[in-house]
Amino acid sequence: MRDHRTTTALTIAAAALSLGLTACSGSGNGTGTKDEGKGSATQPSAPRTHADGTGTAGASGAAAGGTAARPAAENGRNSGSGTGGTRAGTGKSAAQAPACGAADVRVTAAKADETPTAHIVLTAKNTSGHACRLYQYPLIAFGDIHTAKDVPAVAKSNPGTPVVLQPGDPAYATVRVALGGAHEDTKAVNRFNVNLFAADGPAEGSVVVSAPAGGLAVDEAAARTGYWTYELRNGADEF
Known part of the structure; x- marks a missing residue:
């Protein structure tokens, strides 16, 4: 009788142990331990948000x-x-950019704010559809283009590098036409010629420029020109 009870108890304990092992293997990875790594890999990390409102993925x-x-x-x-x-x-x-030619720019003249007029400002505007370079200074002839002496340049106004004009951009040059004296040897000028430089010397062709309203009283012996610059500069363009 005692042996029958003992056998029954052992049978019940073995059944309970078998159920426990089955439960563990169903929730694990086959090794009897829980697969924590697999569970976290299937869940994306939470996105981070920067101070500027843009987001980036998690780790x-x-x-x-x-x-x-x-x-x-x-x-x-x-x-x-x-x-x-x-x-x-x-x-x-x-x-x-190639050198600006006579057909690439429109040159206009305006009187400086002074009385009597001793200076004018030339403006060369790129009217072409491409960039071009303005080398050195305007070659100005206040008279017949074939016989008039070119107006000399003032060295201190040299910017050191050619001016490159994009389409529509302007460049400037100050020109002294007289000394402003009442007894100067001047002549009336209503238009004059401006030639441009190429990389290796004066370019072919010239631009005819109309003098400002009322014309100019030009003293050719006193006339000087500045170099082409992007903008007029105090000191360098005053002479």
């Missing part, structure tokens, strides 16, 4: 996506596009 997303998680503006800067690329293109275009 696991960054590892998988790499640069795809960067904001578009950042990718643009890193690839060399945007403002930097535009500047490089403009510089390359300027470096290849």
Whole structure:
């Protein structure tokens, strides 16, 4: 009788142990331990939000996506596009710009704000559809283009490099036409000629420029011209 009870108790204990092992193997990874790593890998990390409002993937997303998680503006800067690329293109275009010819620019003259008029300002505006270079200074003839002496340039106004004009851009040159004295040897001028320089010397052709309203009283012995510059500069363009 005692042996029957003992056998029954052992049978019940073995059944309970078998059920416990079955429950463990159903919730694990086959080794009897819970697979924590597999469970976390199937859940994406929470996105992070920067102070500027842009979001990036979490740690696991960054590892998988790499640069795809960067904001578009950042990718643009890193690839060399945007403002930097535009500047490089403009510089390359300027470096290849030909000399401005008479057909590329419109030259106008305006009196300086003084009485009597001793100076004028020439404005050369690029009216072509391409960039061009203005070399040195305007070659001015206050008289017959074949016989008149070119007006000499003032060295201190030399900017040191040619002026490159994009389409529509202006350049300036100060010109002294007289000393402003009442007894100067002057002549009336209503129009005059301006020639331009090429890289190797004076260019072919010239521009006929109308004098400002009322004409000019020009003293050819006193006349001087400044170099072409992007803007007039105090000191360098005063003579």
